[in-house]
Amino acid sequence: MIGLDDPFQSDKGEKNMEQAAILDHQFRVAAYVVTWAIQLGYLLWLAFKWRAQKREEARLNRNSR
Amino acid sequence: MKKIAISLYVAITLALMAWGYYQAIYVAPNDAMQGEIFRIIYYHVPSFATAFFAFAVSLAGSIGFLAFRRSHPDRAQISDAWALAGAEIGVVFCTVGLTTGPLWGRRAWGIWWTWDARLTTTLVLWLIYVSYLLMRRFTAGPQMQTLAAVLGIFGALDVPIVYMANRWWRTQHPAPVFGGDSNSGMDPSMVGALMWNMVAWFAWGLLILGLRYRVERQHQKIAAAEAQLALEA
Numbered sequence: 001m002i003g004l005d006d007p008f009q010s011d012k013g014e015k016n017m018e019q020a021a022i023l024d025h026q027f028r029v030a031a032y033v034v035t036w037a038i039q040l041g042y043l044l045w046l047a048f049k050w051r052a053q054k055r056e057e058a059r060l061n062r063n064s065r
Numbered sequence: 066m067k068k069i070a071i072s073l074y075v076a077i078t079l080a081l082m083a084w085g086y087y088q089a090i091y092v093a094p095n096d097a098m099q100g101e102i103f104r105i106i107y108y109h110v111p112s113f114a115t116a117f118f119a120f121a122v123s124l125a126g127s128i129g130f131l132a133f134r135r136s137h138p139d140r141a142q143i144s145d146a147w148a149l150a151g152a153e154i155g156v157v158f159c160t161v162g163l164t165t166g167p168l169w170g171r172r173a174w175g176i177w178w179t180w181d182a183r184l185t186t187t188l189v190l191w192l193i194y195v196s197y198l199l200m201r202r203f204t205a206g207p208q209m210q211t212l213a214a215v216l217g218i219f220g221a222l223d224v225p226i227v228y229m230a231n232r233w234w235r236t237q238h239p240a241p242v243f244g245g246d247s248n249s250g251m252d253p254s255m256v257g258a259l260m261w262n263m264v265a266w267f268a269w270g271l272l273i274l275g276l277r278y279r280v281e282r283q284h285q286k287i288a289a290a291e292a293q294l295a296l297e298a
């Protein structure tokens with residue numbers, strides 16, 4: 001039976017907890033980074049689309065004159 | 066005046082995003098059971114809430130298009146632009162939710178994905194709207210907008226099913242945090258962070274929804290001008 005007063009087991013348990021906390025942190029950061037990457041990536045795509053359309057509009061205006 | 070109002074809105078939205086992040090990371094405590102990984106909730110839940118709102122905009126736009134397509138062509142085009150903008154923004158936010166969810170699930174449940182009712186209906190919702198966008202991208206002709214409107218309405222029918230899935234069926238996904246049974250709810254120290262992030266992501270969603278609508282209206286005007294030029298040639 002594992003007792004808390006067992007120094008080896010207690011140390012191992014602490015290490016596991018520490019490792020779990022590190023993994024939790026990494027996964028949380030990954031989730032936040034992915035969120036911003038998707039949102040900013042979409043915004044960038046939208047900006048490119050907007051600019052391309054502005055050019056197209058200018059070309060049409062030139063042709064119609 | 067309009068430019069100032071837009072700039073002010075963008076500034077407020079960015080401030081809300083920063084405040085929401087601060088609340089999520091520095092103010093809300095770690096969850097007693099899940100630790101830091103629980104903080105994904107501050108991005109995961111608002112993303113789905115905003116996605117559902119965007120799909121509702123798409124539904125309204127689709128219905129508007131079908132209602133006005135014969136009587137008021139201009140209004141029909143405006144409705145169609147809102148339908149497309151709503152669907153696209155909904156897919157963006159749904160993608161965020163479907164990405165952050167497995168990252169959370171891997172740590173909380175030990176698995177990336179499971180085919181339970183909540184997750185499956187959400188994936189189906191995402192697939193329906195992705196097919197909506199692909200159809201709009203790769204088909205042309207006078208029937209395209211009508212077919213897209215029908216598909217948009219069909220897709221929106223899945224939203225209440227997704228929302229109710231963890232009430233109707235037993236799921237791996239947790240029971241509702243708000244509006245669930247007597248055991249549902251959240252510690253008051255966490256509610257503020259969630260609400261601020263809800264407001265922030267909703268404001269961001271509205272901003273990109275408006276932008277996407279403007280881009281689509283511009284696209285419609287260019288298409289109409291091109292058609293006019295072709296007729297004159």
